[in-house]
Amino acid sequence: MNGQNENLKELFEKFVEGEQAEQAAEDIRKGEQILGGNPAPQPDDELIANIKAEIAVSLYNKKQDTLRRTAYKMMAVAAGFMLLAVISVKLFEKNSIEPERAVNSPAALSAVWDNSADETLTAEIEQIESDLFAMQSSENSSNGSEAVTELEMEMIETNNDFWKG
Amino acid sequence: MAKSEDLARIIKGCKSGDAKSLSELIDIYSGRLYGYFYRLTGNRETSNDLLSELFVKLVEKIGSFKDGSFEGWLFKIASNLFYDYLRSRQRQEKSFEVLKSEFESETTETKQSSDERIDKLQVQLGRLDRDTRELIMLRYYSQASFKEIAAMRAEPIGTTLSKLHRGLKKLRELIEH
Numbered sequence: 413m414n415g416q417n418e419n420l421k422e423l424f425e426k427f428v429e430g431e432q433a434e435q436a437a438e439d440i441r442k443g444e445q446i447l448g449g450n451p452a453p454q455p456d457d458e459l460i461a462n463i464k465a466e467i468a469v470s471l472y473n474k475k476q477d478t479l480r481r482t483a484y485k486m487m488a489v490a491a492g493f494m495l496l497a498v499i500s501v502k503l504f505e506k507n508s509i510e511p512e513r514a515v516n517s518p519a520a521l522s523a524v525w526d527n528s529a530d531e532t533l534t535a536e537i538e539q540i541e542s543d544l545f546a547m548q549s550s551e552n553s554s555n556g557s558e559a560v561t562e563l564e565m566e567m568i569e570t571n572n573d574f575w576k577g
Numbered sequence: 578m579a580k581s582e583d584l585a586r587i588i589k590g591c592k593s594g595d596a597k598s599l600s601e602l603i604d605i606y607s608g609r610l611y612g613y614f615y616r617l618t619g620n621r622e623t624s625n626d627l628l629s630e631l632f633v634k635l636v637e638k639i640g641s642f643k644d645g646s647f648e649g650w651l652f653k654i655a656s657n658l659f660y661d662y663l664r665s666r667q668r669q670e671k672s673f674e675v676l677k678s679e680f681e682s683e684t685t686e687t688k689q690s691s692d693e694r695i696d697k698l699q700v701q702l703g704r705l706d707r708d709t710r711e712l713i714m715l716r717y718y719s720q721a722s723f724k725e726i727a728a729m730r731a732e733p734i735g736t737t738l739s740k741l742h743r744g745l746k747k748l749r750e751l752i753e754h
Contacts, residue, residue, distance in 0.1 A: 418722050418723060423723060423734075423738065424738065424742075426735075427735050427738065427739075436738075436742045439742055439745060439746045439749070440741065440742055440745055442745075442749055443713075443744075443745025443746065443748055443749050444716075444717060444745065446698065446745075446748065446749060446752055447698070447713070447717045450696055450697070450698035451612070452611070452612035452615045452616050453611075453612075453615060453621065454608050454611065454612075455607050455608065455611040455624075455625070455628060456625075459625050459628065459629070460603060460604075460607055462629070463603060463607070463628065463629050463632050464596075464599075464600050464603060466629065466632075466633065467596065467599050467600075467603070467632055467633070467636055468596045470633060470636055471594050471596050471599070471636065474594060474636075475594060
């Protein structure tokens with residue numbers, strides 16, 4: 413309800429007696445008549461023009477901000493999609509390369525075996541084996557069993573070194 | 578005063594950021610709001626600043642206005658702005674308390690030489706306490722109902738009625754004598 417349409421007497425009657433309520437309502441009416449009889453100055457036209465201009469600028473900036481924010485959001489979403497696409501492509505490439513690697517892996521293993529160090533080791537083992545064979549053939553000699561044991565130890569050691577790489 | 582349908586249309590336009598609607602709203606309410614600020618501050622320059630600030634705030638906050646009395650909502654912002662201004666002035670006064678006494682004579686001279694013709698009502702309003710003065714102006718310029726004013730001030734309607742009655746009665750006595 414607007415203040416102008418308000419029934420002041422009825423309002424005051426909720427708190428004070430009938431006659432008092434009427435008097436209070438009358439006091440308010442007369443007081444407000446004084447205010448009406450002494451109007452406050454009005455704002456200058458220049459001030460109103462300035463306020464309108466300020467508001468127009470503020471609205472323009474607000475719109476620009478909204479547009480900029482929307483653009484940033486869209487760019488962020490686009491960047492997200494691009495990132496997702498790049499990750500998907502990478503994952504797809506990885507999946508397609510994996511079987512190829514599996515095919516290639518025996519070759520890689522053979523590359524390990526084709527090492528020149530292995531050749532040396534093989535030659536050494538062969539040498540020890542021939543020594544052992546020679547020792548076993550001259551079993552009747554006095555220190556023959558000791559030499560055999562020594563050779564066997566050497567073989568075990570070489571064997572261990574081989575597996576350690 | 579704008580019809581309620583017109584006002585609803587204007588408010589809708591303001592919410593969507595239409596400059597023309599805001600211009601219309603300024604034309605409708607600037608006089609009343611300026612009167613409210615002027616009667617409370619007694620100073621045209623301060624009233625100019627407060628009115629400008631109010632409309633800037635209105636643009637920021639118009640989206641939060643739902644249903645109900647637009648005048649009530651608008652004058653609540655005006656009232657908050659006035660109290661903010663008072664608080665900042667009090668802070669300034671405290672800071673310059675020492676300096677103030679030194680320049681006291683100069684200030685009085687400035688007041689007297691001002692081209693503002695302070696009317697009788699303004700003088701008598703100055704004799705009322707700040708809260709009563711604000712209540713009288715809020716009621717007169719917002720044209721809101723007592724129920725709305727009581728809600729704005731977060732006090733029982735009986736308190737609002739009694740304060741306004743006492744205030745206006747006193748103002749009348751001061752003016753008539």
